[in-house]
Amino acid sequence: MAALQSTKYIWHNGKLIPWDQAQVHVMSHVLHYGSSIFEGIRCYKTEQGAAIFRLVDHMQRLLDSAKIYRMDLNYTVDQLVAAVVETVEANEVAPCYIRPIAFRGYGELGVHPGNNPIELYIGNFPWGKYVHGDAGADVCISSWSRMAPNTLPALAKAGANYMNSQLIRMEAGINGYSEGIALDVNGYVSEGSGENLFVVHRGQLLTSSLGSSVLAGITRASILTLARDMGISVVEQTIPRELLYIADEVFFSGTAAEVTPIRSIDRIPIQDGQPGPITRQLAAEYLGIATGKRPDRFNWLTPVKVPAAEAVTA
């Protein structure tokens, strides 16, 4: 993984501050108890300039995560959207990855969040491809399960959830895989450490339902919309592990991972190991819209006034 590339500014509680000044105290609540929520968003170079993909939906999900954890952000969706645009335009870096994060800050130390301030920061930086292997990723089923539904809520994109993700991701790496797929506590397919999962089986596109401890991915929602629009039959359901091994196609979806074809699972090849036709069609449509090569017919792009460079590779 490449080192983080700094930019000029970070947005903090309404103001742009220099990158180096965006610091927290070691006694902040978030460091001890994991009390953060965040988003990961991409800004693409398009034919018409730079544009942020599904910014409104990401900001709505940040507000949803805040609501679940009783964090009052005191910003509307429109204000959050404007803050992200301001940050990206001030930093003049595109394409980029955008990371808004809200957390419980410095004040009191104890599990109860008490009167600790809520801090909101937005940073962005150049960033490229995430899951390795253009030709398809070799992945495993993790020995770690996703969080049980009545423990950490999967629909909240909270920092604490990523301790579980780290276990999944590290185990996969140590065993020579590029990513791990976690099952839910009932043994059904959940998701990757940082991606949702799709399966093509007998002409149908399947993905785990929100009851299987998955994040309600924005890319997942985009793929569902595109597939329905293309006339592909789509089902959100509980998926047994063994269906993955006999699937016609399997792919990850995510802001970072985009559409990543999966070539093998637990060393069992998915058909002939090549990205299948539905995966390729959906990836082309998704990236086509994100990069302005195909019409933005669902209104997913927010243009930003930044001169766009060629994409970097992380």
Ligand SMILES: Cc1ncc(COP(=O)(O)O)c(C=O)c1O
């Ligand atoms: C655990 C997890 N699942 C799924 C996703 C995909 O979500 P999205 O498409 O909104 O990026 C992510 C991405 O951050 C994730 O961390």
